[in-house]
Amino acid sequence: MGRVNRIFTIFIVSLLCLGCDQLSKALISNNLPKDQVYHYFYDVIRIVYVENSGVFLGLGNQLTEEMRFLCFVVLVSLFLAGLLAYLLMKEGQHYLSVIGYSLIFSGGLSNLIDRAVHHGAVIDFINVGISTLRTGIFNVADVAILIGVCLVLYLTKINEHTSNA
Numbered sequence: 001m002g003r004v005n006r007i008f009t010i011f012i013v014s015l016l017c018l019g020c021d022q023l024s025k026a027l028i029s030n031n032l033p034k035d036q037v038y039h040y041f042y043d044v045i046r047i048v049y050v051e052n053s054g055v056f057l058g059l060g061n062q063l064t065e066e067m068r069f070l071c072f073v074v075l076v077s078l079f080l081a082g083l084l085a086y087l088l089m090k091e092g093q094h095y096l097s098v099i100g101y102s103l104i105f106s107g108g109l110s111n112l113i114d115r116a117v118h119h120g121a122v123i124d125f126i127n128v129g130i131s132t133l134r135t136g137i138f139n140v141a142d143v144a145i146l147i148g149v150c151l152v153l154y155l156t157k158i159n160e161h162t163s164n165a
Contacts, residue, residue, distance in 0.1 A: 103148030
């Protein structure tokens with residue numbers, strides 16, 4: 001993939017991801033009371049507005065405010081800057097790899113924006129499951145990051161398989 005196409009792809013994926021995530025979080029935070037649960041599709045999907053000061057599944061909630069800032073703002077910012085630099089400079093990437101890394105970047109950036117706007121917390125609102133078998137509460141940015149990671153891992157596995165053949 002050429003440089004111009006790569007930059008355009010990064011821009012479009014990031015714009016769409018940031019837009020969808022920030023819009024969904026604004027709709028939730030402006031229209032739903034905190035911790036009120038709404039059930040849909042026979043309780044398979046639950047919508048509940050929570051502010052998560054930790055990361056995945058609330059991991060890190062118990063850390064001091066200074067440690068959360070260091071881990072979830074400073075280190076994440078450095079990681080995202082490095083990832084963006086990699087995306088912009090790495091020549092010869094497969095377009096699906098660019099999309100995968102762009103999803104990881106933009107999902108991380110959107111959650112980082114949340115931390116800046118919401119005093120260190122991220123807005124989460126989606127819970128999926130059946131009966132007591134349920135996910136943690138997550139958001140659109142988390143889905144983008146997960147899809148990006150799966151895409152990159154899949155492409156890595158395919159590349160390993162073809163290079164070993």
